[in-house]
Amino acid sequence: MPSISVRRLYQDNQHKLQLAWSAGTAGADNRIGVEADKPVLALVGHLNFIHPNQVQVLGVAEVEYFKRLEAGESDFIFGRNIELQTSLVIVANGLPVPPMLRDYCHTSNIPLLTSKLESPHLMDVLRIYLQRALAVSVVKHGVFLDVFEVGVLITGHSGLGKSELALELISRGHSLVADDAVELHRTGPETLEGRCPAMLRDFLEVRGLGILNIRHIFGETSIRPKKNLQLIINLVPADDEYMKQIDRLSIRTETESILNVNIRSVMLPVAVGRNLAVLVEAAVRNFILQLRGKDSTKEFLERHQTMLKEDELNHEDSID
Structure with a gap:
């Protein structure tokens, strides 16, 4: 199935999405790809622990959530739900990266990028980009x-x-x-x-x-x-x-x-x-x-049938 590397996604969108590396550069060759039973739109989304996206985006609510977590609980969540399925993490809205998230991505070789753009706009652009790149x-x-x-x-x-x-x-x-x-x-x-x-x-x-x-x-x-x-x-x-x-x-x-x-x-x-x-x-x-709903051949045949019916009626009237 089609796939691209995180490195290529970064190079193609660096200026448009104001992307910058924060951690996990060793995972730059991680692949983002389409699975047979999943659409491209499912590749990108806000942080999801139940059905992790390949590109996990953190906005204001997600970063606030991390601030309230203890380091041990965060490690457990990432170890169980993200490490094997996430290819890239992006912290949007120009927010500071939670230290525990940076440390985890660094040790797990998961690329961590930051962007100054708001997360909904960031996801819309990435979905369109991936839809074309992975078609x-x-x-x-x-x-x-x-x-x-x-x-x-x-x-x-x-x-x-x-x-x-x-x-x-x-x-x-x-x-x-x-x-x-x-x-x-x-x-x-x-x-x-x-x-x-x-x-x-x-x-x-x-x-x-x-x-x-x-x-x-x-x-x-x-x-x-x-x-x-x-x-x-x-x-x-x-x-x-x-x-x-x-x-x-x-x-x-x-x-x-x-x-x-x-x-x-x-x-x-x-x-x-x-x-x-x-x-x-x-x-x-x-x-x-x-x-626009106009078929010349069909129109001609309908006109022909109408004229035949008119001829038949005229013929019957002349006989009567």
Whole structure:
């Protein structure tokens, strides 16, 4: 399962959360990880002796509690409930660290940090950070774009023109997230966030032109660092056999499951003379309409059924 070290959490959030080391530096490589049956949100919380969090946060009430404890009682509680399950302890609100807590963390190699921020805000930031850092991920082949504020993954066999299509869409004002390798992270039960590997960021490979720096050519707005995946457009060769199998009036919604998240998918036949950029834009616009409860195919079929019924009634009236 995904995990990160306390050292990395500290480095990534040191300035944002005003973190400082107080004790337990020997435990900097302690791991914070997701368990199969527990959500990321359960990793961080106020001091809990019944169900210890991996990141235990001490606010005003918790520090006052420590002040009232005798050293022996505190050692018993920590030895029983915290040592094996807690990866990190943070004293928030700029409060002084209780000496018995500092001594215990030092001898047990449990990292102890302090922060000047209030504990609720500190926990909110850490939960969002851990949700992203520990998200289950997979790498998919394709081009990931922001089209009309919709995250669109264009897939298909090599040689079908995915990169050329992406270049055309970028020239029409849309934005590139990632080319070739797209990192998809499940940041929520029904949310996939697409990101670009650091090595490939800003670059798009087009056969005949080589590797292009999209940011330099089209400007800052042509690049997005990340985007939630909402639509998959799969390019397929438009041979006669495939075109004969297409149900032109199908109202069935196709989906593709990625990391147990169902994403709407569309098959787009590729043939000479077809303007794929316009077709992709139309597919995205239609997807947006469907999110708003408007289905063009269903509307057409309902209109067709209504006209048939009217014709039948008119026919019956003429017979009478």
